[in-house]
Amino acid sequence: xxxxxxxxxxxxIPTFFGITLLTFGLIRMIPGDPVEVMxxxxxxxxxxxxxxxxxxxxxxPLYAQYVxxxxxxxxxxxxxxxxxxxxxxxxxxTLFPATLELALAAMAFAVVFGLLAGVIAAIKRGSxxxxxxxxxxxxxxxxxxxxxxLILIMFFSVKLGWTPVSGRLDLAFDxxxxxxxxxIDTWLAEAADPSANAGAFKDALMHLILPAIVLGTIPLAxxxxxxxxxxxxxxxxxxxxTARAKGLSPARVxxxxxxxxxxxxxxxxxxxxxxxxxxGAVLTETIFSWPGIGKWLIDAISxxxxxxxxxxxxxxxxLVIITNFIVDILYGVANPRIRHAK
Amino acid sequence: MxxxxxxxxxxxxxxxxxxxRAVEGLDLxxxxxxxxxxxxxxxxxxxxxxxxxxxxxxxQGRIVADTLQxxxxxxxxxxxxxxxxxxxxxxxxxxxxxxxxxxxxxxxGYQIMExxxxxxxxxxxxxxxxxxxxxxxxxxxxxxxxxNAYPHQLSGGMSQRVVxxxxxxxxxxxLIADEPTTALDVTIQAQIMELLVNLQKSQNxxxxxxxxxxxxxxxxxxxxxxxxxxxxAEMAKVPGIFRTPTHPYTEALLKSIPEHSKGAHRLSTLPGxxxxxxxxxxGCLLSPRCPYVQDKCxxxxxxxxxxxxxxxxxxxxxxxxxx
Numbered sequence: 323x324x325x326x327x328x329x330x331x332x333x334x335i336p337t338f339f340g341i342t343l344l345t346f347g348l349i350r351m352i353p354g355d356p357v358e359v360m361x362x363x364x365x366x367x368x369x370x371x372x373x374x375x376x377x378x379x380x381x382x383p384l385y386a387q388y389v390x391x392x393x394x395x396x397x398x399x400x401x402x403x404x405x406x407x408x409x410x411x412x413x414x415x416t417l418f419p420a421t422l423e424l425a426l427a428a429m430a431f432a433v434v435f436g437l438l439a440g441v442i443a444a445i446k447r448g449s450x451x452x453x454x455x456x457x458x459x460x461x462x463x464x465x466x467x468x469x470x471x472l473i474l475i476m477f478f479s480v481k482l483g484w485t486p487v488s489g490r491l492d493l494a495f496d497x498x499x500x501x502x503x504x505x506i507d508t509w510l511a512e513a514a515d516p517s518a519n520a521g522a523f524k525d526a527l528m529h530l531i532l533p534a535i536v537l538g539t540i541p542l543a544x545x546x547x548x549x550x551x552x553x554x555x556x557x558x559x560x561x562x563x564t565a566r567a568k569g570l571s572p573a574r575v576x577x578x579x580x581x582x583x584x585x586x587x588x589x590x591x592x593x594x595x596x597x598x599x600x601x602g603a604v605l606t607e608t609i610f611s612w613p614g615i616g617k618w619l620i621d622a623i624s625x626x627x628x629x630x631x632x633x634x635x636x637x638x639x640x641l642v643i644i645t646n647f648i649v650d651i652l653y654g655v656a657n658p659r660i661r662h663a664k
Numbered sequence: 665m666x667x668x669x670x671x672x673x674x675x676x677x678x679x680x681x682x683x684x685r686a687v688e689g690l691d692l693x694x695x696x697x698x699x700x701x702x703x704x705x706x707x708x709x710x711x712x713x714x715x716x717x718x719x720x721x722x723x724q725g726r727i728v729a730d731t732l733q734x735x736x737x738x739x740x741x742x743x744x745x746x747x748x749x750x751x752x753x754x755x756x757x758x759x760x761x762x763x764x765x766x767x768x769x770x771x772x773g774y775q776i777m778e779x780x781x782x783x784x785x786x787x788x789x790x791x792x793x794x795x796x797x798x799x800x801x802x803x804x805x806x807x808x809x810x811x812n813a814y815p816h817q818l819s820g821g822m823s824q825r826v827v828x829x830x831x832x833x834x835x836x837x838x839l840i841a842d843e844p845t846t847a848l849d850v851t852i853q854a855q856i857m858e859l860l861v862n863l864q865k866s867q868n869x870x871x872x873x874x875x876x877x878x879x880x881x882x883x884x885x886x887x888x889x890x891x892x893x894x895x896x897a898e899m900a901k902v903p904g905i906f907r908t909p910t911h912p913y914t915e916a917l918l919k920s921i922p923e924h925s926k927g928a929h930r931l932s933t934l935p936g937x938x939x940x941x942x943x944x945x946x947g948c949l950l951s952p953r954c955p956y957v958q959d960k961c962x963x964x965x966x967x968x969x970x971x972x973x974x975x976x977x978x979x980x981x982x983x984x985x986x987x
Binding site: 571 | 718720748750752753764765769782816823830937
C-alpha cells in the first residue's frame with residue numbers, strides 16, 4: 323500500500339510542471355498587459371508604460387520571467403496581486419471557503435441523488451423510472467451551466483420568490499466570519515446571539531441551494547449514468563448469482579455484493595468531477611455573484627493580474643490533483659486487486 | 665418421502681406470445697443421500713432447471729410445474745423470504761467457474777462467514793472457528809492464513825474449494841454441483857470430484873451433479889437423467905443406463921466417449937446441434953439427428969414411458985427394438 327502511494331506521488335511532479343507552463347503561457351497569450359488594462363482608455367505615455375513594466379519585472383524575456391516564477395514558487399512564494407498588492411495566498415485563503423462550501427454542497431447533492439437514481443434505475447432496468455432518469459440526466463449533462471442557472475433564478479427566485487437571487491447572505495445580517503463557511507458561521511452566530519441573528523442560518527441555506535443545484539447538475543448526471551451502467555454490469559457477474567444462491571436478502575445482494583464493486587468506476591468518475599466542479603464554479607459564482615475563487619480568477623484574468631492567475635490556478639489545480647490522488651488511494655481501498663498489484 | 669420432487673416443470677423465457685421453452689415437462693425425483701447425474705449437451709436446460717428450482721432466475725423466466733417440492737415444502741407457493749431461508753442453507757449450489765463465483769472485494773473468510781451469519785446466526789469466535797473448520801473440511805492448506813485472502817490470491821482449484829466450503833457451510837440436505845470441474849485443469853478436476861463425493865458421504869447429502877463428463881457420472885452417480893433440448897430423454901439407474909441405453913440419444917452420447925472409439929480413425933459423433941428457439945421439429949425433438957428415425961417420430965412427440973428401472977422418451981426404445 324505504501325509503495326502504491328509513493329508511486330502515485332512520483333507521478334505528480336511532471337503534472338505540476340506542466341500546469342505552471344500552461345498557466346504561465348496562456349495568460350501571456352491574451353493580448354494586453356496589466357499596465358494597459360489598469361490605465362484603461364486613457365492614452366499612455368510609452369516611457370511610463372515601459373517604466374511600469376520594468377517595475378513589475380515584465381520587461382524581461384519570457385524564459386527569464388518563467389525562471390523567476392519557478393524560483394519564487396520553489397521558495398514557497400506565491401507572489402502578490404498586481405492590482406490589490408495583497409499576497410495571492412491571503413486572497414485565496416479568504417475566498418476559498420466560499421467556493422469549498424459551494425462545491426461540497428454541490429457534490430453532496432450530486433453524489434446522494436446520483437447514486438440513488440443510478441442504483442434504482444439499474445434495479446428497475448427498462449422501467450419508466452429508468453428511462454426517465456436516463457433521459458433527464460442526459461439533458462442535465464448537455465445543459466449549459468449559465469443558462470440553467472439563469473432559468474432557475476428566473477423561476478425560483480424571481481417568479482416564485484423562494485430563494486434569493488445572488489450572494490451568500492442577506493445584507494441585513496452582520497456575521498463575523500470564523501470558519502469562512504457561511505452555514506457554520508451563521509449557525510454559530512445564531513447560537514451566540516439568537517435575537518440579533520435569528521434566521522441567519524436559514525438565509526444562508528436558501529442562498530446556497532440554487533448555486534449548489536446548478537453546480538451539481540452535471541456531476542449528478544454523470545454519476546447517475548455511470549452508477550447505472552456499472553451496476554448493470556456487476557449485476558450480471560457470477561458472484562452476484564452466488565450471493566443470491568447463498569439466500570441473502572435482495573438488499574444485501576445489492577448493497578453489499580453489487581454496489582461495492584460497482585462503486586469502483588463510479589469513484590473515479592466522482593474524482594474527475596472535482597475538476598469539472600472547479601470549472602463550473604467559475605461560471606456558477608459569476609452568475610450568482612458568489613464571492614469565491616471562481617469569480618476571483620475571472621476578475622484576475624480580465625485585469626491581466628499575472629501572479630493571481632498563475633498561482634490561483636496552480637492552487638486550484640493542486641487541489642484537484644490532491645483530490646484525485648485521494649480517490650486513487652480510495653480506489654485501492656475499494657479494490658483489493660489494485661492494492662496488491664506490484 | 666423423497667427429498668426433492670419435480671413434476672412437469674417448464675421454464676419459459678421471452679415474450680408471452682413467442683416464448684422459448686428452455687425446460688419442458690421435466691420430472692425429477694431425488695432421495696436423501698442419493699447422487700443424481702444430469703447430463704446433456706450445452707443448452708439442454710440442465711442449469712436452468714436447477715436455477716429455477718432455487719429461485720435464481722429472478723423474474724426472467726416463467727416457471728410452471730405440477731409439483732416443485734423440497735423437503736415437504738412447496739417451492740412454488742412459498743414467499744421469496746421463506747425461500748431464502750432454504751436456499752443457501754438446505755439447498756446449496758456450486759457453480760462452474762470458481763474464479764468468477766467469488767466476490768473480488770471481500771476476503772474468502774468473510775464470504776464463508778456470511779452464510780453462517782445469515783443462516784445460523786453465528787457470531788464472534790464461534791463464527792470464525794466454524795469457518796476455519798469448513799476450510800479444513802475442504803482441505804485448504806494453511807486455512808487460518810487463507811481466511812484473510814482475497815479471491816484473486818487463490819488458484820482456481822483453491823477458489824472452488826472455498827465455494828464448496830460456502831455451499832456446505834450449513835450442512836445442506838441437497839447440494840447441486842453445476843459442472844463444478846469444467847473450468848479447472850485435469851489434475852485438479854479429479855481432486856475436486858473426490859472431495860465432493862467424500863463430503864456427500866460424510867454429510868449424507870443428496871448431490872445433483874450437472875456435467876458433460878459421463879465417466880464421472882458412471883463412477884459416482886446412483887441415477888442419471890439425460891437431458892435433450894429441455895426434456896428428459898431418459899432417466900435410469902447406474903450402471904444399467906451405461907450397459908443398455910434405451911434412448912438413441914443416450915446411446916449416441918455413450919458412443920462419443922473417446923475411450924469407446926479406440927482403434928477408429930474418427931471419434932463417433934451425433935451430427936447436428938440441439939434445436940434452437942425457431943427450428944424445433946414438430947415431432948420428436950431428436951428426430952432430425954436420430955439415426956433410427958421413423959415416420960411416427962417426425963409426426964408425433966413421444967411422451968415418457970416407463971422402462972426397467974426408469975423412464976424413456978422415445979417411440980422406439982432401443983431394447984424394445986432388439987427384443
